[in-house]
Amino acid sequence: MTQTMPPDLTARIGSVLLKNPVMSASGTFGYGLEFTPFYDISRLGAVIVKGLSLLPTPGNAPVRIVETPAGMLNAIGLQNIGVERFINEVAPRLDDAGATYVANIYGRTVEEYEAVARRLAEVPALAAIELNASCPNVKEGGIAFGSSPGGLSGLTRRVRAATEKPLWVKLSPNVSDIGAMARAAEEAGADAVTLINTIIGMAVDSRTRRPILSNVTGGLSGPAVKPVALRMVWEACKAVRIPVIGIGGIQCARDALEFLLVGAAAVQVGTANFRNPNACVEIIDGIRDFFVREKIFRLDDYRGTLRTQG
């Protein structure tokens, strides 16, 4: 390999500058601190913490997860410590770790979403708020807001008005027209859209005749959903001007590159962290190596360069 200067992996999500385009996906990375034994989490583009609600949430009864072919279903029910404890106990330690971090939030009502967003103003270092308008696993949860353009734009407008922070809206894939959902978020003032959240699925035991998950249905994630996620991210990129953050089944650098190729400004890595806690940093290194091999100097020289004609 000839001597070359390292490629510039900087990713820009609106006003937010990330040192690289690889983030951890919410709910698959705890509050970030759990990964400090494995590597320095300040190396990540950003850490997206587990979905936060106004009050601590107990979550669903077990069984909460089940493996499926090349994927898994989860119905955690958004168990979390609540925004209060996040602000007092977690945020300071993420600051100490030098991490760039984003809070994923949800509420059972629009008012709860607003309240959580407002409270987070107290965290100066918080890079952005990711609005989970699509959690399939809480009865009242975001899904109500997340399945129609109207519902989504209403929610987004309200939360937009409640915070100065950059606002990322996380989209549900369980819709007929993902482009329309992305546009609804854009028009309502979102700074970026993130997709995909999990696809609603189900698993049953043919012998006991019972659902495997206490919640009956759960959210599908992992390699199995990658082709669907990639297509939706591609459609969203064509539908909006704001940055699109790609998620879904990313396991290795090559997967991440595919999302960047179809136009994603950055990616998030979720389920892959479970089998390989080092997945995120290995993906960052893999993207860098690929750029060096292919003589690509800046992320933007690669991003969105898919050639669909001849």
Add this chain to the structure above:
Amino acid sequence: MTQTMPPDLTARIGSVLLKNPVMSASGTFGYGLEFTPFYDISRLGAVIVKGLSLLPTPGNAPVRIVETPAGMLNAIGLQNIGVERFINEVAPRLDDAGATYVANIYGRTVEEYEAVARRLAEVPALAAIELNASCPNVKEGGIAFGSSPGGLSGLTRRVRAATEKPLWVKLSPNVSDIGAMARAAEEAGADAVTLINTIIGMAVDSRTRRPILSNVTGGLSGPAVKPVALRMVWEACKAVRIPVIGIGGIQCARDALEFLLVGAAAVQVGTANFRNPNACVEIIDGIRDFFVREKIFRLDDYRGTLRTQG
């Protein structure tokens, strides 16, 4: 194993009586005759033939398929010999083979759908017509009709009026509310709904920066989609009174039983035929063995007995 009389696997789809609940899925079984070297196709509940159009269709340019984690994407573009040749060359041979068979049809316009349905009146032995209102791989194709309840009920009504044959409507999973789609088909006169068709996905080559499929996007099938298919079939069963035929990622008897458990009246097996040409008959035998083991005497004693409470 104590001496027992063989369980009754008869499945009733409205007026259509099937000797067992296992059918081949359209597009994965050719015209049925290709399987005669492997087994007697009259053993199947029914053979659903490749989607038929009014005129022969050349289909999409290669590359048409690509493997994905526990699944595959296809963009065949509905290459088929046309309804004329089906009637003259294929149907008689299916009759000779003693097969119960169903024609899967599609058109680029409502009129084409009607015309194909009318022509098929000439095939007395044809058990039913399956309306593909959901092929993701032809630009004009069914998807236009298949993605909104209004579009679907309009198409269904017209085709319903054009044929005396039992009419099954095949639903696209690429929608926000599968229950609403199933109801639209039911209210428009469908005798049954079949689901799921493939989920729209995409695959790209990060190095050449090109899509892998000539059609750019394709339909995802195989084990990867099973959890999503199972959930949608369960929702459809709760939404309508007409029979629901379950499809999606079924590989073995246990998978098929899961669809029957959530309420499907019968199932179709698609991608599994590729790796194992005997998949359908092995699944029939597996269901029978399970019923014997579990002392279940009739299909209806098992179908829809999922216990979601306590």
Add this chain to the structure above:
Amino acid sequence: MPQGNARFVHGKILHNAGTGAFYRMEVAVPDRIDFVPGQFAMVSGWPGNDPLLPRPLAIFRTGGARGKGTVEFVYKVVGRGTALLSGLHAGAPLSLTLPLGHGFEFPAEDRFWWLVGGGVGFSSVFPAAAVLDAQRSDFEIFLGARTRDQLPPGDWIPGANAPGRVHLCTDDGTAGFFGTVASALRDRIDRRKPSGTARVSILACGPHAMLKSVADLALPLGFRVQVSLESSMACGFGVCWGCVTAIRDGGNSGYRRVCREGPVFDARRVVW
């Protein structure tokens, strides 16, 4: 909150062979692993994404030195993941995240130890026995299995030589005590000379029903009972919240992660 010494390592299988009902596998790892009995590893290594998730296995034994360690596991083939593991040959690569979870505690004041293993549950109590044996504690081992051939080989049992130490029980009476481990414990309790006031401390691992009956039996007698629970896991190190179990803890009751606050819990807190 972070488990200080947890790490993700690439190992190489040294040997992996079936002995009776169980497989015993030794894996070479980059460094020596220090662990607390009851802690476990998340193990994967088969090619492809199906199965997708690593499988939790209790750390049975570790060895080696700085820069060159070994880890041993004992497992039973119950499904696809363990079947794939059993098919791996010496030299095959394996990915491991370890050591994980909250293991057994050994309070100095406890003087009589009863270690209870049901099925393959012995894989997490034998390491505890090894510790107690090393510190010359007074301990007895109760092993339950469906039939004789479901019991571990005698030479796997630490300190088995000591008379009256090992109690075997089989549901079908083909070996040792005819009945469940719980009934064997009750029997042992009846025969027990009240040696002072020192209470017995029980460490148990095995099927959920067995753990419950042991707790129901021993807690009323004032024994201290620690149980190692099982649960389906995705990550194993506390980030997915998939493995929880309900824990009684006064005003602070709720779902706890079996992989992190557990797998070993105080039996009094477990909501059975």
Add this chain to the structure above:
Amino acid sequence: MPQGNARFVHGKILHNAGTGAFYRMEVAVPDRIDFVPGQFAMVSGWPGNDPLLPRPLAIFRTGGARGKGTVEFVYKVVGRGTALLSGLHAGAPLSLTLPLGHGFEFPAEDRFWWLVGGGVGFSSVFPAAAVLDAQRSDFEIFLGARTRDQLPPGDWIPGANAPGRVHLCTDDGTAGFFGTVASALRDRIDRRKPSGTARVSILACGPHAMLKSVADLALPLGFRVQVSLESSMACGFGVCWGCVTAIRDGGNSGYRRVCREGPVFDARRVVW
């Protein structure tokens, strides 16, 4: 329309070992398999659903008798499926659908045969050579590879002993003719004594670009050229329409299934 003798069988690997750049695998199957050179099998056997689809491999040789057959394959590891195959040991189960596709034709009137194999393409031309050798036909073999070590072992070549029969070519000149197979063919044509008017019949298998250049060279000379094409396949027996290639056929032109109307096509009909 149905391929009369195609069947789905469960086989057992007899041996599966690497020789230079290639693996050679012999599989025990329930019955003897009769096949036409150029026909192939769809092969799978790894556990799990990822990879999901079987892989097409040309039938290299078959043996055995009624009730006890064997099939041999030669393959190159290029990706996940072939890598998994290469990791399977003797005794491992394998699923096979075979024999499949339309193989090479051997018209009686053709008297001079040139067999052309590029890369692992020899796997479908050697069986043709074996047939021609058996019927004492006049044939020559052209084998192209990037480098010497990408060529098959000499003793795999049927009838290699006959002088002047085998022409080796390497892109880097490390063995035989320095250049592509196509240029070696041109060279051979130039040196060719016009032995009567009998035309040469070419059977070729290898990279798409090589097949095209062979066709471009030989068709204008009136040679008959049969090429074995590759394509990604899902089923391999004509039911998914995933493997098509564009074929010129007068008013009846269109997409043909490589697995069924092919993999061997008349080079004049192929739309390159």
